[in-house]
Amino acid sequence: MTSEPPPSGTSPAPAGQVPDAPLRVSTLELFFDLVFAFTLTQLSALLDGSGFSATSIVQVLLVFGVLWWMYGGYAWLTNTRTPDRTPERLLLLLGMAGFLVVGLAIRNGFGDSRSGASGIYLGLGYLIVVCVHGGLYYRVNRNIIRIVPINLSSALLVLVAGLTSGLAAYLLWTAALAIQVVSPLVVRVGGRFEIAPAHFAERHGALVIVALGESVASVGIGAAEHPLDMQIVLAAVLGLGVSAALWWIYFGGADDELAAAAMTRAPRARRPGLALSAYFYPHIPILLGVVGLAAGVKLSIGHAAQPRPAAQALAIGGGVALFLAGQAAFRRVLQLGPVWPRLVTALFALATAALGTAVAIEAQLIVLLAGLAAMLAAERLRGTSAVSAVPERPPAAPNSPQ
Numbered sequence: 001m002t003s004e005p006p007p008s009g010t011s012p013a014p015a016g017q018v019p020d021a022p023l024r025v026s027t028l029e030l031f032f033d034l035v036f037a038f039t040l041t042q043l044s045a046l047l048d049g050s051g052f053s054a055t056s057i058v059q060v061l062l063v064f065g066v067l068w069w070m071y072g073g074y075a076w077l078t079n080t081r082t083p084d085r086t087p088e089r090l091l092l093l094l095g096m097a098g099f100l101v102v103g104l105a106i107r108n109g110f111g112d113s114r115s116g117a118s119g120i121y122l123g124l125g126y127l128i129v130v131c132v133h134g135g136l137y138y139r140v141n142r143n144i145i146r147i148v149p150i151n152l153s154s155a156l157l158v159l160v161a162g163l164t165s166g167l168a169a170y171l172l173w174t175a176a177l178a179i180q181v182v183s184p185l186v187v188r189v190g191g192r193f194e195i196a197p198a199h200f201a202e203r204h205g206a207l208v209i210v211a212l213g214e215s216v217a218s219v220g221i222g223a224a225e226h227p228l229d230m231q232i233v234l235a236a237v238l239g240l241g242v243s244a245a246l247w248w249i250y251f252g253g254a255d256d257e258l259a260a261a262a263m264t265r266a267p268r269a270r271r272p273g274l275a276l277s278a279y280f281y282p283h284i285p286i287l288l289g290v291v292g293l294a295a296g297v298k299l300s301i302g303h304a305a306q307p308r309p310a311a312q313a314l315a316i317g318g319g320v321a322l323f324l325a326g327q328a329a330f331r332r333v334l335q336l337g338p339v340w341p342r343l344v345t346a347l348f349a350l351a352t353a354a355l356g357t358a359v360a361i362e363a364q365l366i367v368l369l370a371g372l373a374a375m376l377a378a379e380r381l382r383g384t385s386a387v388s389a390v391p392e393r394p395p396a397a398p399n400s401p402q
Contacts, residue, residue, distance in 0.1 A: 068284060073151070101124065104121070150180065215293065219239050249327055290323065313352075316352075352364045
């Protein structure tokens with residue numbers, strides 16, 4: 001237990017709450033994550049609805065980047081203090097409503113003749129998300145006032161983008177995301193914000209589980225639109241198998257528990273930087289990989305044992321590759337063990353797209369699942385899993401603001 005003083009500008013811990021105590025993720029936070037995961041399923045629907053066009057890919061990257069920034073903001077908020085008071089719970093529910101509105105507007109958020117107001121609703125929903133976050137965070141840490149202008153500027157750009165269309169909308173979205181990307185270089189987080197490691201690790205792990213579950217559910221919903229046959233059953237079960245393998249990769253070697261331990265050993269002033277470099281950035285490809293995998297599998301439903309367009313096969317192979325690359329970065333930053341098996345398997349996952357294009361998606365999924373299982377077995381046999389690689393010293397936060 002460290003005796004370092006809390007960051008300046010923070011409120012004292014609530015009565016009975018010991019600093020550095022291993023807080024647990026509340027059920028309200030899990031509820032929040034379910035609503036946020038809805039936005040991920042809508043991003044997946046945006047991809048499969050357009051057949052993986054370049055336009056839809058750009059839209060997904062822009063929207064996800066902006067939304068992920070604010071999800072991270074709420075994760076830091078509830079990590080600072082559990083929302084156990086009625087006003088805080090009601091405001092957090094309002095923030096959830098903002099994310100829900102954003103999710104409902106995503107598919108037509110860049111302009112659509114059927115729903116020209118979607119972009120405006122998306123911008124208003126996001127503005128609610130930002131305002132609620134700033135108000136709640138100020139109650140527990142006044143240092144958030146350094147971040148609020150950045151978040152508000154980004155939200156206003158998204159709102160204005162909803163009033164425009166075409167290239168102007170894309171430029172405004174790009175500017176909104178760019179403001180967030182550079183903000184950690186402008187605002188130093190070390191010494192101003194506090195991170196409770198056990199809660200932080202559990203919260204992000206819970207989101208990964210929810211995202212994987214939602215992706216399987218979206219595939220199942222898509223399959224329900226077709227008459228049930230063996231091809232649909234096979235594709236859905238294989239998709240579940242690949243998702244289960246991704247779960248095993250993230251949780252099976254206890255990486256989440258070792259990560260919490262690594263952050264706990266780090267000095268308190270260094271933890272916010274680690275939160276960015278180990279969780280915020282690596283989980284971008286992890287979650288985008290889940291989105292891509294779900295969209296690719298969903299589009300394969302109803303097309304019995306036949307080659308599919310390259311974009312769909314790449315979505316499946318590339319989605320798994322992104323997940324593995326993000327997980328490798330996560331392990332590398334926190335020094336949880338070797339990363340080369342994950343990176344080699346990521347390249348293998350990309351290569352399986354050739355099977356989906358030349359043979360069938362089912363063949364690609366079978367080979368992909370076999371490759372993931374082989375990687376997990378090899379790590380276990382060679383002792384390269386995270387369990388056998390507990391770091392002796394607290395990791396540094398490479399190139400992260402402090």
